[in-house]
Amino acid sequence: MYSRIAGIGSYLPERVLTNAELETMVDTTDEWIRSRTGIERRHIANDDQTTTDLAEQAARRAMENAGVTPADIDFIVVGTTTPDVVFPNVGCLLQQRFDIHGCPAFSVETACSGFIYALSIADRYVVSGGAKCALVIGAETLSRMTDWNDRATCVIFGDGAGAVILQPADEPGIISCHLGADGRYHDLLYNPYGTSKQRKPGDTEGPYIQMRGNEVFKVAVKTLENLVDQTLAENHLDKHEIDWLVPHQANTRIIQATAKRLDMPMDKVVMTVREHGNTSAASVPLALDTAVRDGRIQRGDLLLLETFGGGFTWGSSLIRF
Ligand code: ACO
Numbered sequence: 001m002y003s004r005i006a007g008i009g010s011y012l013p014e015r016v017l018t019n020a021e022l023e024t025m026v027d028t029t030d031e032w033i034r035s036r037t038g039i040e041r042r043h044i045a046n047d048d049q050t051t052t053d054l055a056e057q058a059a060r061r062a063m064e065n066a067g068v069t070p071a072d073i074d075f076i077v078v079g080t081t082t083p084d085v086v087f088p089n090v091g092c093l094l095q096q097r098f099d100i101h102g103c104p105a106f107s108v109e110t111a112c113s114g115f116i117y118a119l120s121i122a123d124r125y126v127v128s129g130g131a132k133c134a135l136v137i138g139a140e141t142l143s144r145m146t147d148w149n150d151r152a153t154c155v156i157f158g159d160g161a162g163a164v165i166l167q168p169a170d171e172p173g174i175i176s177c178h179l180g181a182d183g184r185y186h187d188l189l190y191n192p193y194g195t196s197k198q199r200k201p202g203d204t205e206g207p208y209i210q211m212r213g214n215e216v217f218k219v220a221v222k223t224l225e226n227l228v229d230q231t232l233a234e235n236h237l238d239k240h241e242i243d244w245l246v247p248h249q250a251n252t253r254i255i256q257a258t259a260k261r262l263d264m265p266m267d268k269v270v271m272t273v274r275e276h277g278n279t280s281a282a283s284v285p286l287a288l289d290t291a292v293r294d295g296r297i298q299r300g301d302l303l304l305l306e307t308f309g310g311g312f313t314w315g316s317s318l319i320r321f
Contacts, residue, residue, distance in 0.1 A: 007066020038252025042158025042277030079114020112309025114281030162285020
């Protein structure tokens with residue numbers, strides 16, 4: 001038994017924040033942001049929108065695309081670093097929205113790698129017969145932990161959600177998932193506070209994303225190169241057999257480096273970073289949905305998904321769509 005993606009959907013909040021607007025907020029330029037990151041605009045959730053709101057819209061679109069209803073869902077896993085509340089988790093909040101009750105519902109907290117971690121877990125449940133219709137989501141409202149006075153981070157991040165429905169299949173499907181993490185790098189990309197570690201008087205860091213961007217960049221490029229090599233080797237694949245690279249949308253230059261490693265022309269690489277910015281766990285399913293809906297990715301294509309984020313964490317998935 002295998003699992004396959006039976007449906008996909010995504011959602012972006014309506015409000016668009018352009019580089020031109022950011023020029024009025026911090027000391028930056030459209031030219032700097034475009035040349036260093038590839039980003040031109042990003043979507044930002046309204047004040048009354050939470051991660052669950054974004055996830056719900058993406059999930060409804062994925063269910064519609066798969067031809068299933070909420071009553072068919074028997075497993076919910078959400079990759080997110082920006083849950084609405086500490087608990088209940090976003091999966092439980094979604095259950096309530098869909099008025100379905102009883103199935104496992106949880107979230108995984110691996111920053112930008114959240115969706116691929118979630119996909120990997122759901123795949124194992126479907127393959128082992130533990131789930132027949134799994135809802136897998138990556139959803140974030142990173143704008144809520146972005147310091148809008150810090151030009152080094154606020155130009156990068158955006159909000160959004162993407163979702164897939166996984167169902168059993170006789171043929172793969174999800175061919176393989178490869179996950180990794182290295183906590184030695186915890187201080188290159190982090191939010192200093194949470195629940196058991198709270199901000200104290202005198203603490204200099206704010207409750208926002210802290211990033212040593214240049215150092216993150218270097219480790220990301222090296223790790224992603226190793227990850228794609230590992231994914232190809234473990235599947236005895238030649239790099240030219242991949243039809244589409246669907247990378248984490250952090251930075252055009254990081255994506256180009258991975259594409260070069262795969263000897264892939266950029267027109268075979270799905271790029272949404274220009275319009276979405278870095279939406280963390282939502283980035284890969286948002287990119288995948290974009291290319292499915294505009295007709296580039298077709299059923300039967302061989303896809304390589306990859307991601308890298310805070311922790312550090314990373315993950316890839318080889319998929320026959
Ligand atoms: N506008 C203008 N200048 C800026 C800005 C800005 N928005 N931000 C930084 N600068 C300046 C810096 O102050 C620095 O100035 P200096 O030379 O006078 O000191 C100069 O630009 C160069 O700064 P660098 O940080 O070296 O720039 P770099 O080319 O590395 O680009 C960036 C920065 C875009 C952040 C890049 O390093 C990057 O993309 N890193 C990876 C981010 C990433 O992948 N994160 C992973 C996932 S996120 C997650 O898990 C939540």
